[in-house]
Amino acid sequence: MSSLTTAKAWIALQEHYRQIQNYSMREAFEQDPDRFNKYSLHLNDILFDYSKNRINEKTLPLLVELGKHCQLETKIQAMFSGAKINTTEHRAVLHTALRNRSNRPVFVDGQDVMPGINKVLAKMRSFCQRVRSGEWKGYTDKAITDVVNIGIGGSSLGPKMVSAALAPYSLPTLNVHYVSNIDEADLVSTLKALSPETTLFVIASKSFGTQEAMVNAKSARKWFLDLVNNDRLAIAKHFVAISTNTELVQEFGIDTDNMFELWDWVGGRYSLWSAVGLSIALHVGMDHFEELLQGAYDADEHFRSQPFEQNIPVIMGLLGIWYNNFFGAQSYALLPYDYSMRYFADYLQQGDMESNGKSVDMEGEKIDYDTGQIIWGQQGTNGQHAFYQLIHQGTKLIPCDFHAAANSFYDLREHHEILVSNFLAQPEALMRGKTVEEVLRELPPEQRTDSVLVAAKVFDGNKPSNSFLYKQLTPETLGSLLAFYEHKIFVQGVIWNINSFDQMGVELGKVLAKVIQPELSSNEVIKSHDCSTNGLINAYKKLRQT
Numbered sequence: 044m045s046s047l048t049t050a051k052a053w054i055a056l057q058e059h060y061r062q063i064q065n066y067s068m069r070e071a072f073e074q075d076p077d078r079f080n081k082y083s084l085h086l087n088d089i090l091f092d093y094s095k096n097r098i099n100e101k102t103l104p105l106l107v108e109l110g111k112h113c114q115l116e117t118k119i120q121a122m123f124s125g126a127k128i129n130t131t132e133h134r135a136v137l138h139t140a141l142r143n144r145s146n147r148p149v150f151v152d153g154q155d156v157m158p159g160i161n162k163v164l165a166k167m168r169s170f171c172q173r174v175r176s177g178e179w180k181g182y183t184d185k186a187i188t189d190v191v192n193i194g195i196g197g198s199s200l201g202p203k204m205v206s207a208a209l210a211p212y213s214l215p216t217l218n219v220h221y222v223s224n225i226d227e228a229d230l231v232s233t234l235k236a237l238s239p240e241t242t243l244f245v246i247a248s249k250s251f252g253t254q255e256a257m258v259n260a261k262s263a264r265k266w267f268l269d270l271v272n273n274d275r276l277a278i279a280k281h282f283v284a285i286s287t288n289t290e291l292v293q294e295f296g297i298d299t300d301n302m303f304e305l306w307d308w309v310g311g312r313y314s315l316w317s318a319v320g321l322s323i324a325l326h327v328g329m330d331h332f333e334e335l336l337q338g339a340y341d342a343d344e345h346f347r348s349q350p351f352e353q354n355i356p357v358i359m360g361l362l363g364i365w366y367n368n369f370f371g372a373q374s375y376a377l378l379p380y381d382y383s384m385r386y387f388a389d390y391l392q393q394g395d396m397e398s399n400g401k402s403v404d405m406e407g408e409k410i411d412y413d414t415g416q417i418i419w420g421q422q423g424t425n426g427q428h429a430f431y432q433l434i435h436q437g438t439k440l441i442p443c444d445f446h447a448a449a450n451s452f453y454d455l456r457e458h459h460e461i462l463v464s465n466f467l468a469q470p471e472a473l474m475r476g477k478t479v480e481e482v483l484r485e486l487p488p489e490q491r492t493d494s495v496l497v498a499a500k501v502f503d504g505n506k507p508s509n510s511f512l513y514k515q516l517t518p519e520t521l522g523s524l525l526a527f528y529e530h531k532i533f534v535q536g537v538i539w540n541i542n543s544f545d546q547m548g549v550e551l552g553k554v555l556a557k558v559i560q561p562e563l564s565s566n567e568v569i570k571s572h573d574c575s576t577n578g579l580i581n582a583y584k585k586l587r588q589t
């Protein structure tokens with residue numbers, strides 16, 4: 044048994060769960076008209092309503108006790124101060140320094156990282172200004188009209204999500220595209236509409252060694268050189284790199300003047316705040332990029348200073364633990380009623396699942412409780428017409444987060460009111476459900492005796508959700524929301540006593556793919572794997588047209 048599941052605070056929560064498992068949120072709302080006020084918090088323009096959860100006045104204090112038992116407070120301060128909390132890779136975890144708008148010093152190995160961060164921000168500002176104003180010219184003296192970010196995982200998902208989310212702030216004369224997949228269809232279909240004269244490639248790879256990023260970058264370079272009659276000097280005007288690895292960037296043929304640095308203490312999935320966000324800054328401008336940083340900074344300050352009972356990311360994290368570890372909920376749905384947030388779940392799948400999909404603890408021991416939640420989701424209202432059935436009436440408990448903006452950037456007011464009505468109605472329906480009596484009242488008399496129909500129309504309700512309502516999806520608001528989720532992941536990692544900042548689990552498959560790749564081009568019948576893998580390799584070789 045681990046020290047977590049034998050802790051007093053954990054056992055108290057198990058006991059509390061037994062008492063509360065049949066607790067009805069619907070009744071709680073009927074009995075307490077102040078429940079919304081009790082269980083909602085604000086940060087700037089963001090309202091966080093967590094009143095539709097299966098909690099009573101005892102739950103949060105017990106969860107907070109668990110946080111204290113796990114030394115959450117000390118660990119938060121350790122992260123912010125630059126301690127090497129990524130113990131397997133001996134690295135600090137300092138995405139918060141990237142958005143440290145106070146500029147107070149943050150030390151790693153005795154050195155303040157802030158001057159380096161500020162230098163890169165200044166370089167990004169001057170570069171973005173030149174590209175966006177048209178001062179930066181391509182090899183035929185034309186302004187850049189298209190930016191192609193080549194990168195995968197953290198070097199794509201964050202920037203892609205933010206670019207889409209902040210599209211209303213973008214420059215109409217500069218399109219930004221994201222190519223990540225090794226599947227040639229991704230690169231080829233993107234390049235089809237582009238001209239080498241007006242395209243800028245941003246090669247984003249922290250390591251500059253990730254196969255997908257490098258193969259796509261090389262193919263993009265070939266596409267470019269073929270069209271410019273192999274004029275290598277033209278590369279300097281059309282390729283820039285973001286990486287920690289200067290040597291590999293130079294080897295690729297990109298001048299270090301065109302390189303934007305990041306550091307090993309920025310985790311890939313936490314890197315959109317660094318130079319990896321260059322494509323965002325090109326898209327929306329450096330001022331808006333810095334507003335995004337400001338929003339995240341505000342959330343960071345909230346996270347490190349607010350008592351746990353009033354701390355939005357701490358509460359998000361603790362509620363996740365409540366459902367994951369006590370109710371046995373396996374997954375968590377993210378449901379933004381905001382088209383701009385359509386890549387939010389994709390982004391947080393990496394953020395959360397790569398961070399907390401772990402089964403050994405910080406001491407290397409196998410653990411005996413559930414960790415990382417399965418994150419999934421889809422923008423509202425599309426999801427309503429696809430999978431909400433299962434959330435409402437299936438057998439699984441799926442806690443959900445709903446998001447919506449009070450103000451849209453567009454003019455079709457009726458659309459926005461319908462969207463927001465649904466954002467409000469779904470959590471209400473999940474909480475209330477529909478009783479047999481209500482079903483009977485609604486049915487015409489001749490159908491009331493149809494017990495199968497009646498049973499099918501009953502909703503158990505009591506399904507938990509959080510709602511985030513914000514004034515408008517500004518860069519600041521988005522920055523705060525993203526930082527909330529990053530810190531939620533951190534809180535859960537601390538409680539589970541796991542290292543949320545390495546990702547060893549992604550390696551094995553990559554290594555095996557490197558073994559298989561040469562086997563695909565050999566003429567031999569492959570026998571070196573299990574019979575399923577051999578069978579598939581040999582079938583592929585037969586099916587492939589030569």
Ligand SMILES: O=P(O)(O)OC[C@H]1O[C@H](O)[C@H](O)[C@@H](O)[C@@H]1O
Pocket residue numbers: 194195196197198247248249250251252253256311312397546549
């Ligand atoms: O930025 P890169 O070094 O190219 O890494 C890109 C991605 O690759 C890896 O597979 C990791 O799992 C991710 O965390 C990372 O974001």
